[in-house]
Amino acid sequence: MGESFQKIVDLDATAAEAAELGHTLLARLVAAQIVVATPSDCVLGEPFGHAPGARWRTVVTEPDDRLFTRLRTNGLRVVTGRTVFFAGPDVYRVACPHCHVADRSDDDGPSAQWSRFWDAVDEWHRGASDGFACVHCGAFVAMNDWAWDDLPWAFGNLALEFWNWPPLAPSFVADVGAHLGHRVRRTTGKL
Template sequence: MGDAYVWVADVDARPEEAAMLAGRVMDWLEERGVVRGELTNCLLGDELGRAPGPHAARVVTAGEAPPGTGACGVGMEIERRVYTGAGVWTATCPVCGARTEPAVSGPDMWTREWAPLVDDLYAWFGGTGPAGGACVRCGERSGFPAWAIDPPVAVAHLGLVLWNWPRPAERFLAELSVVLGGHRLVTARTTV
């Protein structure tokens, strides 16, 4: 079994408030004993994060094992990011209901017809595009949070990343949303 991480993206955080909100979240997690106060080398790569605290089990669903040791920490990402998992995902237009179609064969994730939507995601990530994608069927442009994407994909300026943790419990996500001022959260688990 390889390493994996759970990401929780705040799709409502504006770039100018992301650092303040990240500090609020980390303070809240530390006060609850979910993470330890000091930064350590508990993430994969060169970044520092917070190791699980004595009450890390508060984050996970009852019956799930709490996080362990090693590359098992929590970090905050305060930057323009597209959060996604590996593999093929589908997107449904919020205006007309058209759905992306996976490619039958070849290296493309979708049929070439839907490539403009992927291009819109890359343009947003690169800082040159709007925070929405255009439907190839109806032509309407909708913000990325309005698209129904499965498995979840999120565009955000703020993300909580939990390395080698199980998926967070719904009650934890609801509490986290309150800490973030009622912001909408999107989450998924990704294996690397």
């Protein structure tokens, strides 16, 4: 079966503001009874997370009481700090938003664009620049501006990480972005 996750990543929060924004978001979700206030061992990784609250159904598209609420891993974790958010070791297709040339990373190995992308990911994670030039057209593209085919990646300092929740409602994702006043991206994956 495995463990699935969904993350709402703030694409614009700075490292300096991420912790406060995360605290504000968590307080808002607790007040709305989306999650409970008391941390518990309900997420993978550390620190502890927050279990679903009485109104968790209001933020998902397919509420399923039969399974979700009975899972041990079913909480929300607020992630802060410079992080690359991605779905896992699947095949990815990414395109330059300027020239629209797409490149894949698959079993045959990475293309020239993907090789450069991996280098840029490593550089970004270490605190370097926020993008790199497309190998096809030369245009500089910020890390969060690449066009993803199916399983988007996100680069940021703040995310809400939901473990094993039913699909989050697009209106909820948009509401989180509106509350933050920032662009957000939903990423998904399974371990």
